[in-house]
C-alpha cells in the first residue's frame with residue numbers, strides 16, 4: 001500500500017478512536033454537502049421552467065428543493081466546522097503524542113546531532129494539526145470531485161460539448177501542483193533558518209539568558225542576527241510565493257477563457273431554441289459554481305500533495321524508531337567483572353574527525369573512577385557512550401565480558417543513573433523534579449527525601465514555603481532556586497535509582513563551592529564503599545582535583561585518548577599531566593586550601 005494512503009488510513013483510525021460517532025457523522029455531512037451545487041442548479045432550472053409553464057406545484061417543489069440546498073449549505077457548514085475543529089484538536093493531540101513517543105523511544109540520541117534529522121523532527125512536531133486534517137482534506141477532495149462530476153453530467157444533459165470543461169480543469173490542476181511543490185520546498189529549506197532564528201529570539205526573552213545579555217549588552221547583536229535569518233527566510237518564501245502565483249495565474253487564465261466559451265455556447269443554443277431558459281439558468285449557475293468547486297478540489301488536492309513531504313518525514317521517523325529498537329540481554333543484577341573499553345572510538349555525525357580515538361580502559365567492579373582532562377578532551381562523550389546514549393563508531397564497550405550492544409538498551413539505561421553536565425531544571429513541584437529520576441518511586445516520599453539528603457538539597461528544600469511540594473519556577477508562580485540549588489536538585493534526581501550498575505556524575509557540582517563539592521563527593525565515596533558488594537561503578541567528571549583525588553582510579557583523557565591512569569599517589573609519582581595540573585591548582589589555592597596539601601584534615605576553605 002502506498003505510504004500516503006497508509007498514513008491516511010492511520011489518521012482515519014486515530015479520528016475514529018478519538019470519537020467514532022462524530023467522525024462518521026462529519027464524514028456523512030461532508031459528502032452530503034457535495035450535492036449542494038447540483039441541487040441549487042436543478043432547483044433554479046425547475047423554478048424557471050415551472051413558472052414559464054404556469055406549473056404552481058412545480059414552483060413550490062423547486063422552492064422547497066432550493067431551501068433544502070440552502071439549509072444544507074448554511075447550517076450544515078457550521079455544524080460540520082464545529083465537528084471538524086473538535087475532532088482535529090483531539091487527533092492533533094494524539095498524533096503529536098505519537099510523534100513524541102516515537103522520537104523519545106529511540107534509545108540513542110545520535111539523531112539529535114544530525115541537522116537534517118532535527119529538521120525532519122521539527123517539521124513533524126509542528127505538523128500535528130496538518131496531519132489531523134489529512135482525512136478531511138482527502139474526503140473534501142473526494143466530495144468536491146463528486147460535486148464537479150455531477151455538475152458536468154448536468155452540463156452534458158444540456159450539450160455534450162460542455163463536458164470539455166472537465167478537461168479544461170486540468171491546466172489549473174497541474175499548475176496548482178507545481179505551485180504547492182514550490183511552496184513546500186521553500187518551507188523545508190527554511191526550517192533550519194527558523195530553528196536558528198527561534199533560538200536567538202528565545203535567548204533574548206528567557207529570564208536566564210536575558211540577564212546575561214542585559215549585562216553584556218549582546219541582545220542587540222542577537223536580535224540583529226535573528227532578524228537577518230528571518231529576512232532570509234522571508235525572501236526565500238516570497239520568491240516561492242511569486243513562483244506559485246505565476247503558475248496559478250496561468251492555470252486560471254485558461255479556465256476562465258473556457259467558462260466564457262461555455263456561456264457563449266449556451267446563449268447560441270438558447271437563441272436556436274435547442275435549450276430552455278431553465279437550461280440557460282442551470283448552465284450559468286453550474287459554470288459559475290464549477291469555478292469554486294474546482295478551486296476547492298484543487299486546494300484539497302494541493303494540500304494532499306503538500307502533505308507528501310510530511311508523509312516522508314512521518315514514515316522516516318517510524319522506520320528510524322523501528323530500526324533503532326532492539327532487544328537484547330538484561331544487564332546483570334550486580335557487576336562481577338566490571339567494564340572494559342577496548343580501542344573505543346567515536347565520531348559525531350558529520351564531524352571531520354574522531355572525538356574518541358581508541359580509548360582502552362579496564363574498570364573493575366565497585367570502582368570510583370574520576371575522568372579528568374582539558375576542555376573538549378572527550379570526557380562527556382565517553383560518559384554518553386557508557387550510558388548508551390550514543391553507539392561507538394569503532395571498538396567496543398564490554399560489561400561483564402559482554403559487548404554493551406548485546407544488552408537491551410532500555411534495560412541498560414534503567415541501570416544507569418546520575419547527572420549530566422547540561423542538567424535540566426524541571427519547573428515542577430520539587431518532589432516531581434527529583435522523583436522522575438526513578439519513575440516507579442515518583443510518589444515514594446521517603447526515597448525522594450533520602451535522595452535530597454544525599455545530594456545536600458534537603459535543607460534548602462525544607463526552608464521552601466511548602467517543602468517538597470513547593471512549585472519551582474517564578475514563571476509559574478513558584479520559587480526560583482539558585483544555580484547551585486538547581487544543581488543539587490538535579491543531583492538528587494540522579495541519585496534516586498537504587499543500586500545502579502553505573503553512576504555517572506558529569507561535573508555534578510560545577511556550580512557548588514569547592515568545599516561543598518568536596519564534602520558531597522566524600523559522602524559518595526563512603527556510600528560507594530558500602531555498596532561495593534553490588535559492584536556498581538561510579539564515574540565522576542570534574543575539573544577540581546581536590547575532589548578527584550578521592551577516586552580509586554583517575555583517568556586523564558587527552559585529545560580523545562587515555563594519557564594516564566592510576567590513583568592519586570601513582571599519578572603524582574609519575575610526574576606527568578595529572579601531577580602538573582594538580583600542582584597548578586595547588587598554586588591557585590595556595591594559602592586557601594588545606595586539603596590539597598593534607599588529605600587528613602579534609603577541608604577546603
Ligand SMILES: Nc1ncnc2c1ncn2[C@@H]1O[C@H](COP(=O)(O)OP(=O)(O)OP(=O)(O)O)[C@@H](O)[C@H]1O
Nearest residue numbers: 113348351355373374375376377378379380381382
Ligand atoms: N553533539 C555533538 N556533535 C558534534 N561534536 C560534538 C558534540 N558534542 C561534543 N562534540 C565535540 O566533541 C569534543 C569533545 O566534547 P566533550 O563534551 O566530550 O568534551 P569534554 O572533555 O567533556 O569537555 P568539557 O571539559 O569542556 O566539558 C569537542 O570537540 C566537541 O566539540
